[in-house]
Amino acid sequence: MVCLEVIFLGTSAAMPTPDRSLSSVVINRNGTLLVFDAGEGMQYNFIRAKLGFNKKTTLFITHMHSDHILGILGFLQTLSLQGRNLPINIFGPSPIREFIMENMKLLNIKLTFELHVHTISGSQGVALKDKDYEILYCKSEHGPGICSFAFCLVEKERPGKFDIKKVKALGIPEGELYGLLQKGKNIIFENQTIYSKDIVGKPRSGRKVGISGDTRPSNNLCNFFRDCDLLVFESTFSSKEIDKARESYHSTAIESATLAKEASVRKLCLTHFSSRYKDLTDLLVEARSILLNTELAFDLKLLKIDYDDL
Structure with a gap:
């Protein structure tokens, strides 16, 4: 059986707190690491999570805001200092290549492994194809002039049960x-x-995990995340700050849960919390009033995603 886990390395919004780092989440699929965003200092929790320095690793960047990208260079350098020799691929919006290459040049960062940076564009598509799964992307809504994406890991069908x-x-x-x-x-x-x-029975569906990045809810994202086994969705604000959420193109807990329910998501995990909230109980209560199977993310939280037919 293929193990599928989600590990949260950073769960705060624009500013870190004493117990929450900046945005980063990892999907660990049988030792293959799929890293979504790399907030400043994310390598610290990567080390604490004992994810390994020389495993097959790919980075996916949702958008070019500092709290989601400033950890890339430190992460790459940490892997290099640990003697990594496997290549790394990075996928993100069009400025991502220039940002990484220019800063590596300015900081004179020399890597021990090959680095391949790929840009993604358009409203929807496939970022990465593997023999057992795909990483899909969909344009999200994080403000005028900001190119931002949500991602989904979608496993391919499994054979039916053997009698x-x-x-x-x-x-x-x-x-x-x-x-x-x-x-x-x-x-x-x-x-x-x-x-x-x-x-042999009929083919069985694989698992599906969605990562929202920073965004307002939308019909496109609702369709994109349809039938996710786990949806990781931003919840920067409570419903009391709905005006701030709209102004900054973020989501509230209720909005995230509403989208998840409409998309028939099995489990919702909220993340990317504003540092104004010392206690997140109200956000959880709001979300659970819409979708009971909702949890709050915290740094180093690990969620295992089982097949829905077990």
Whole structure:
């Protein structure tokens, strides 16, 4: 079974607090690390989370605001100082390449690994394709002139359940024939055709995890996050500050929960909290009044995402 975990490295908004760092979240899929945003100093919690310095790692940047990108250079340098040799790919809005390359030049940062920076554009698309999953992106709404994106990890379908009782009842020996049936191949056993569809159930969906970045809620994002097993959505303000949320193109807890409910999300986790809130209870109460299966993120929080058919 493929392990899928989400680890929060930073959960504060524009300003860090004594117990909350700036924005960064990691999806760990069986040791492959998918890092979304890199707020200043995020490598500290990356080290504390013991995620590993030389694993397959890709960075995705939602937008070019300082609290989401100033940790990139420090993170890369930390990996280099630890002797990393595997390449890293970074995906983000068009200024991302210039920002990284110019600052590496000014600071004379020399890496021990290859770095590949890719720009993404348009309203929606595929940032990364893997044999088992894709990372999709969708344009979000974070203000005029600001290019911002939300992301989704979408796993590919899994084979249906293998009916072990049925194959044993047929007397089929374990080994190669089992493998062929599981791969959808029909077999001949004792002069009888055994059809894979009679042994293996219908394909089962993979898991889906959404990352909002900074944004106002929108119909596009609601459709983009449809049927997420976990949605990580910003909740900068409570409903009392709805005017501030609209003015700064952020979301309130109620708005985040409403979008998640309309999108049939299984679980919502709120993050990116304004430093004005010393106690987040009110935000959680607001969100749970809409979607009960809502949690608050905190630095180093880990969430495991199980298959919905277990």
